[in-house]
Structures are given as structure tokens and as C-alpha cells.
Amino acid sequence: MRSVGVEEELLLVDARTGRPRNLASEVIRAAGARDARSPAPSDDRGGSLGHELHRTQVETDTPPVESLPALDHALRAWRERTRTAALEVGARVLASGTSPLAGDSAVERSSRYDAMRQRYGLMIAEQLVCGCHVHVDVSGPDEGVAVLDRIRTWVPLLLAVSANSPWAQSVDTAFESYRHPMQMRWPSAGPTPVLGSPDAYRRYVEAMLATGVPLDEAMVYTDARLSAQHPTVEIRTADVCLDVRDAVLVAALARALVETAAREAEEGRGPDDVPAPLLRLAGWKAGRHGMTGELVHPPTGTSRPAADVMETLLDHVGDALRDAGDHDHVAQGIARLLEEGTGARRQRELLGAADPDDDEALGRAVVALCRITAGEQPSPAS
Numbered sequence: 001m002r003s004v005g006v007e008e009e010l011l012l013v014d015a016r017t018g019r020p021r022n023l024a025s026e027v028i029r030a031a032g033a034r035d036a037r038s039p040a041p042s043d044d045r046g047g048s049l050g051h052e053l054h055r056t057q058v059e060t061d062t063p064p065v066e067s068l069p070a071l072d073h074a075l076r077a078w079r080e081r082t083r084t085a086a087l088e089v090g091a092r093v094l095a096s097g098t099s100p101l102a103g104d105s106a107v108e109r110s111s112r113y114d115a116m117r118q119r120y121g122l123m124i125a126e127q128l129v130c131g132c133h134v135h136v137d138v139s140g141p142d143e144g145v146a147v148l149d150r151i152r153t154w155v156p157l158l159l160a161v162s163a164n165s166p167w168a169q170s171v172d173t174a175f176e177s178y179r180h181p182m183q184m185r186w187p188s189a190g191p192t193p194v195l196g197s198p199d200a201y202r203r204y205v206e207a208m209l210a211t212g213v214p215l216d217e218a219m220v221y222t223d224a225r226l227s228a229q230h231p232t233v234e235i236r237t238a239d240v241c242l243d244v245r246d247a248v249l250v251a252a253l254a255r256a257l258v259e260t261a262a263r264e265a266e267e268g269r270g271p272d273d274v275p276a277p278l279l280r281l282a283g284w285k286a287g288r289h290g291m292t293g294e295l296v297h298p299p300t301g302t303s304r305p306a307a308d309v310m311e312t313l314l315d316h317v318g319d320a321l322r323d324a325g326d327h328d329h330v331a332q333g334i335a336r337l338l339e340e341g342t343g344a345r346r347q348r349e350l351l352g353a354a355d356p357d358d359d360e361a362l363g364r365a366v367v368a369l370c371r372i373t374a375g376e377q378p379s380p381a382s
Contacts, residue, residue, distance in 0.1 A: 001324060002137040003064035004255045005232075006075060006247060008240050009130035010373075011094040012056050012086055017359065018366025019103035020128070021091045022055035031085035040077070047078055049085075053113060054128050056105040058082060058093075064137065068248050068329055075244045076375060083374050092370040096343070097130050097165025097179030097239035100351055100366055116215055127186075129179040130240040132162060132247055134254040135232040141198035143262055144226045147233050148201070149194045149271040150261035152279060153298040155223050155237050156286040157313050160306065161334070162238035162250050163290030164343030167351050170362070176290030176344040177239050180283060188214045189221040191279035194271050201226065223283070233258055237283065242343030242372050249333040252326045256317035263320070274301065290344055291337050310334050346372060 012021050031049050046063030060082060062074035083093045099105070105128050107113055117124045138144040163176035175181070183189055188208055195201045208214055217228060224235045235254045241247040264271075282296035289295065289306070297304040297312060314321075314331060321327035350368050354361035 001066045002255055003066050004251050005062050005064040005135045006251050007059055007061040007133040009052055009057055009059050011096055011099055011130055012091045013094050015090050015092045018363040019101045020056035020099050020105045022106045023089050023091050024051055024055045024058050026089040027058055027085045030088045031081055051108050054105045055108050068252055071251055072248050075247055093373055094370050095240045095242050095373040097177055098168035099128050100167040102169040129182050132238040132240045134235045134251045136255050136258040138231055138233050144233050145195055145198050145201045146265035147258050147261040148224055150264050151257045152191050153272050153274050154257050156282040158250050159237045160286040160290050160295055162241050164239040164242050166344040166347050175288050177287040179239050180287030186221045188219055191276045192222050193276055194273045242346055252330050256320040259320035260317045290342050307338055
């Protein structure tokens, strides 16, 4: 069984107005003090809470686990730790790919972030986005690159499943994931070409760095990449999910894609060498429509209804899901999203019901989203 871990970027918003608050340092200190007073139970240890690009964000990461229930537990535990620390300083935690409401968001001060600000200018100030990054265990660089080459056509579907950023800066963007086009503003973002070997992967990364555009290797923001710290493939395309259940679903699908790709490579089946510009179009379509319209069907490259494409995805990774004992869980999760909608639908239900000229009503809607982030399920009218 391949282990899987998840990093979640979370927003800090005012507990009353729902607007971004620059309180990352205060929340991290409060969480550390709370942990010092009451250490977590042994089965809740592992993972971390840290800074992100903006002071209105924090990032959690889970320890690597093998079962979906263990991952669900770890994600909820870290959201709860962050929530309780945020409440101590007058904030709430929101899992959203973008900030639904406008507000002042300052960039963290560090030598690296200062260098990024100097290089990228206004883009850094505007780049308030939150993703869900899934790490899946691989045996080494050879298997890792073989996996990257074979999952690239399927990765946009994880964005569709996770879509959770329809509102940004007090505007309904018409996208299910507006985070995606914002993320694609990074010059190093997007799909990789088929590379074939660890040496070719290394040459590709070094060629990007040689341009002087990415600040360092950590800024190679491709849809999926080899982790520099761990023997994992890191899949970075998903929005942070409003509902923990959706984050677990994304992780289960990511693991199944990795396992399926590794088996294909072992069997000598080559990757589909789809040009990267076409994969960018598939990603754009997933961000625009999520699960509400049509997606690009990976085997054919044509536009098909989301339900049909998800059925193809389940067929593609079916053996890996069954071997992991995850098939029923994933099939039920996809059926739930097709019927009930992703986080983007919940955001539109709550924010769309509020008077756009009533700041207090919009704030209440965002606070309701914070309660869903914490594991509660308020009705659209709350």
C-alpha cells in the first residue's frame, strides 16, 4: 500500500466580517502554546502548521498514512488545531481556493519572499490562492518520472473534483475554480512534457532554473513533480477542499492514479504523449466548469459530460482502487459530488443568497463556510 500525505493551504478570516486577516504568525504561536500546554495524543502526532506566501494563510501537512480513515482523521485534527488557535486571536479558518471577500492581505516577510516580491512585483500581492497538494509514495526517481509521464492527462480531473474557488475578492468569477487561472499566472506552472527518465527530468528542471525566471527549484510549480525532500510524487493541481471528505477523495484518486501509472510502466505501456498546450486547455476547462458541465476526456481529448469522464476515470484506476480497498468509497464520493456539487456549489449557495451590498450578510455567509471547513454542515440559509 502506497502511503499518502496531504498539504492544505488555509485562509485566515475575521471571525465577524469574513474578510482576510494578517494573523498567520499569531495563529502559529497560539497553536504552539496550546500544544505545549496539552500535547496531542500519540495517534495525532506528526504533521505541521506553518507559514505560506501571505500572512492571511497558513499551511498544514499530515503525516504519511496508508488508510483513508487515517487520512480523514489527520486532516480533521489539523483543521481543528488551526481553528482553535485562530479563535484565540479573533479569526476563523476557511478552506477556499481564493478569498471570497476582498481585504488587505500582506505578503510574509522573509528573505525568500522578499526576493519573490522584487522579482514578480504586483503579482505576488495578488496571488492569494490556496491549494491541496497530495504526496504519494514512489520507490525512487525512476518510478517517479514514469508516473509523472503517465498521469499528466488525468491530473486535470482532480481539479474538477476539488473545485472550490468560485468567488474571489467579492466577485463571482463564473469559474468553479478561479484559483486555477490565478495559479497559471506563474511562469513555471502547468503540465510537464513526457520526459522518460530521471536524467531528462533533471535537465528539464535545470533548464527552467537557467532562465533565471523561477527563483529556485521550489518555484517549479508544475501540475505534478518529484518532491525534493521525500520519495514521493507531489500532485499540486487541486483546490483546497471546503469539505474534508472531498480532500480525502482527491487523495484517494491521486494514489490510484500513481499506482495505475506505475503498473503501466512495469508492464511496458508507454505514456500518451499529449502536447502540453492541450493539457493546459483541459486544466482550464476543469477550472471553468468543475463537475457542472463538460470536461476533456483523457483517452480521446474530446469534450464530454463530467459524469461520463468521471466514469472513465473510475474505470482507469479501478483495479488500483479495489486493491487498496478504496473503490466503493471513491465511487460513492464521485456520485455525491455529481449530485450535490463541489465546494464551489456550496460557496455559491451561501454567498449568492446574501445581499451583495450588505457586508454583514456576506460576512455571515463566509463564517458559514468556515463552519463547513471545521466539519459542520450549515444549511444554505444559515
